[in-house]
Amino acid sequence: MTESPATIKRWRDMLASERDAAELYTRLAAAESGERREILQELAGVERKHAAHWERKLTDAGAAVPPPGAPSLRTRAIATAARRLSTQAVLPMIERAERSDAGVYDLDPDAAPGMADDERGHARTLARLTGRPSPQRQIDRREGWHRGDRSGTLRAAVFGVSDGLVSNTSLVMGFAGSGAARLTVMLAGVAGLLAGAFSMAAGEYVSMASQRESYQREISLEAQELAENPEEELAELVLIYRAKGLSRAEAQLLAERIMTSRKVALDTLAREELGLDPDELGSPWGAAISSLLAFAIGAFVVVLPYLIGGGTAALVTAICLTAAALLAVGGGIGALNGRPVVRSALRQLAFGGVAAAITFGVGHLIGHAVS
Numbered sequence: 228m229t230e231s232p233a234t235i236k237r238w239r240d241m242l243a244s245e246r247d248a249a250e251l252y253t254r255l256a257a258a259e260s261g262e263r264r265e266i267l268q269e270l271a272g273v274e275r276k277h278a279a280h281w282e283r284k285l286t287d288a289g290a291a292v293p294p295p296g297a298p299s300l301r302t303r304a305i306a307t308a309a310r311r312l313s314t315q316a317v318l319p320m321i322e323r324a325e326r327s328d329a330g331v332y333d334l335d336p337d338a339a340p341g342m343a344d345d346e347r348g349h350a351r352t353l354a355r356l357t358g359r360p361s362p363q364r365q366i367d368r369r370e371g372w373h374r375g376d377r378s379g380t381l382r383a384a385v386f387g388v389s390d391g392l393v394s395n396t397s398l399v400m401g402f403a404g405s406g407a408a409r410l411t412v413m414l415a416g417v418a419g420l421l422a423g424a425f426s427m428a429a430g431e432y433v434s435m436a437s438q439r440e441s442y443q444r445e446i447s448l449e450a451q452e453l454a455e456n457p458e459e460e461l462a463e464l465v466l467i468y469r470a471k472g473l474s475r476a477e478a479q480l481l482a483e484r485i486m487t488s489r490k491v492a493l494d495t496l497a498r499e500e501l502g503l504d505p506d507e508l509g510s511p512w513g514a515a516i517s518s519l520l521a522f523a524i525g526a527f528v529v530v531l532p533y534l535i536g537g538g539t540a541a542l543v544t545a546i547c548l549t550a551a552a553l554l555a556v557g558g559g560i561g562a563l564n565g566r567p568v569v570r571s572a573l574r575q576l577a578f579g580g581v582a583a584a585i586t587f588g589v590g591h592l593i594g595h596a597v598s
Contacts, residue, residue, distance in 0.1 A: 230288045238337070239293060242281035249274035250298045251321070254306035255314050262469050263314070263356060270352065273345050280339045315357065322353035344459055351463065355470030384517040387427055389556050391525025393579045395419045396549045397586040399529045403545075404587035405594030409537030416530035420523055428519035436511040443508065446497050453493055460496060461486050467499050528552045546583075553579040 230238075252271035256264045285292045298306075309317045329347045332338035398419040402412045453460050464482035469475060486492050497503045532544035557575025558568045 230290070235285065235288065235290045238281050238284050242278055242285070242293070243296070245274050245278035245281065246295055247299050247302050249278060251302040251305060254302070255309050258309045258314050262472065262474065265475070266352065266356065266466065266469060270349060277342055277345070280342070284337060318353055318357045322350055322357060325350040325353055348463060352466050352470065355467050384521040385560060387518040387521030388525040389560070389575070390427060391423060391522035392528060392549060392552055392556060393582055394423055395526035396529045396579060397582045399545065400583040401586035401590035403542050404590030409533055409541065413530065413533040416533060420526035420530060423526055424519045424522040427522045428515040431518040432511045432515035435509050435514040439508045439511060442503050446493070446503065449496050450493050453489065453496065457486065460492065464495070525552070549579070549583070550576060
């Protein structure tokens, strides 16, 4: 069967791309040592194998196989940066490119079996070489209080209180600034409390449920890959542990032990490859309920004085209570995040105070304009 010129051109483009990728990994390997060099050399070998496939396709079709050309400008630039700086500096860029091209062979009828899996595996291998932490470890490092709150309940509660304070205080201050009667201010505050609390709860539930379903889908896909291609998953584990610094023999032994139990293998792959803890994917109901209650508590602070009295006394009391609450919440967030407590407290007070002052001023202007 005679192949069309477009098909021949596509095969030649694929060949050039694979040759260029092989040259890139070869040059990166030259700038490394030990296990990292071996891993990069193996990636180069995979790319050369892919290039050989396209060479055979061209030969079988009776088309000329172009000779290897000079590496692309991109490959030369990255290799130079790796040599002058370090491979660690350029690997994230290569990983992003590999991820964007990971599906290049998924629907290609001319690709050899396993080529699509090889391309997807490259990005994962590079991620391990970069030492990039998993999504959960990134969160843990940035917000230490997540270490004891994988369900998301504490996060929802803390931010619920903060949102309740700032949003409802701004609402009440707007009405108070307009010169509205005590009952009007109080009803506005209660309405803001209820609307905000249920809105926060609904938002948290949908967000957490969507996140949980996404994580569960990723784990189920990993389970399917484990069932259908255990050898590939074993090789993936070996690469993961080699990228962490184990020798080939040690990584192979550890991976083989893990793979003897399907449950342990899936748990390990979920943690090491996906960065997920299968036992702690977050609770939608817990996040929703804690968010609702926390927002209501925060929003109630500014309403309380108007339930008891009115006028200037209620306004001053509301401002003082809100300021104290903002300082407490800001300080609490700072303590949970490992940040300076006083700085976090003053920052929270500043943002909340500015929002309340602006709405009070706008309410005052509108109130005088319509009176």
